[in-house]
Amino acid sequence: MIDNLTVAPVSVVIPCYRCSGTIERALASVAAQTHRPAEVLLVDDGSNDDTLGVLKALERQYSEWVRVLSLPFNKGPSAARNVGWNAATQPYIAFLDADDVWHPEKIRIQRKYMSLHKDVAACGHHCPYAASAFNAPIVSDTEPTASVISPVSLLFRNPFSTPTVMLKKDLPVRFTGGHFFAEDLRLWQQLAFAGYKTVRLEIALAYILKHPYGDGGLSARLWAMEKGELDNLLFLKQQRKIGAGLLSVSILFSLLKYVRRLIVCKIFR
Secondary structure, three states, X not given: OOOOOEEEEEEEEEEEOOOOOOHHHHHHHHHOOOEEEEEEEEEEEOOOOOHHHHHHHHHHHOOOOEEEEEEOOOOOHHHHHHHHHHHOOOOEEEEOOOOEEEOOOHHHHHHHHHHHOOOEEEEEEEOOEOOOXXXXXXXXXXXXXXXXXXXXXXXXOOOOOHHHOEEEOOOOOOOOOOOOOOHHHHHHHHHHHOOOEEEEEEEEOEEEOOOOOOOXXXXXXXXXXXXXXXXXXXXXXXXXXXXXXXXXXXHHHHHHHHHHHHHHHHHOO
């Protein structure tokens, strides 16, 4: 039992698609938090395997703070995250992917930072690649250094991955439904260009347990990832957030990154 631990006013949203082999590990990293989130929303994204059954079993195991939501068919991670976001009951939302894990101090550190810096709308942090078996490092009690993410910088790189992000529930923007690639970056771009303060904590509080370019899953489909990034840039131009010159420079830079990803993928095969 973990009833003696502090419960943080955070709703955790985990999109789940064909993840029966990894979701228990991801949820265990949430259960191991020193400050447990008030609720976890497991959103089955129309899985056609045994994922929903595994989620229901976890809901029974953690009945006080885990809820399962189910979509009738696969709509993509952006739609699944939106369903969880809209169903959440807490003032802060934290996202986790079903094949990643958190540091035990993640919720405590990130929620404390956001509660002390109320002008921050969204906050991410570092998320390194790690082996499937590793020991989480000890972190300091001092407040981590934070870097403000400028809107223009988001045209050239994604400063953090979705499993690192905590944001305010009442933000008016959501993930763009129907997008399977770079949908997280579009949300960060929309928030920043709309004037919402976004920061990155210079500390690692989450871990990716598969190589971002070399393994299966969405991240292995490199051209689709690149097309998602390009679509985001065109969307910002259509919304008159950037001009033609900045669009051209950012597209060129994105294509150069794509070539690098192809090289990295070949190295890790």
